[in-house]
Amino acid sequence: MIEHAKHHDRLPKGELPITEVEADRLDEDGRHSGWLVLTPNWILFLDEDHDSGHHDDRIEHTDFQGAEASGDDTIGTLAINWNDHGTVYEGNTIELRAFKDAIVDQLNP
Incomplete structure (x- = not known):
């Protein structure tokens, strides 16, 4: 997993990253590069090209x-998948599988 502390200022207040992985979000607007970040209460996608957070995903556990x-x-x-929505992220197979396993571990302690 890759550490990208420069984007941690966009995490919800009081949240610290558990793990993160570089990934591209694929959607109707195309491909957006960024990072998937798991925190104790959130799964986030922080878009690398938009520091405002306008294109970020915020999924509450x-x-x-x-x-x-x-x-x-x-x-x-x-x-x-969350709230009957879904998003596909693309990246390194091993890192994405590890990120998924971290989600499962966090939500099912």
């Missing part, structure tokens, strides 16, 4: 409905 990781040796995907 209570809204989380599930995640599925897949991929091969070259590229992986992580689909996260």
Whole structure:
């Protein structure tokens, strides 16, 4: 996992990162580079190109409905569902699977 402390000022007040991974969000607007960050209460996507947070994802743990990781040796995907919404993130297969496992560990101690 990669440490990107310069974006930690965009975390919800009082939240500290448990783990994070570099990923691209894939959506109707295209591909957005950034970081998936897991905190004790949130799963966040911090868009690297928009410091305002306008394109960030903020998923509260209570809204989380599930995640599925897949991929091969070259590229992986992580689909996260919450409140009947879903987003697909793309990145390193091993790191995305580890991020998914961290979510499961955090939500099911």
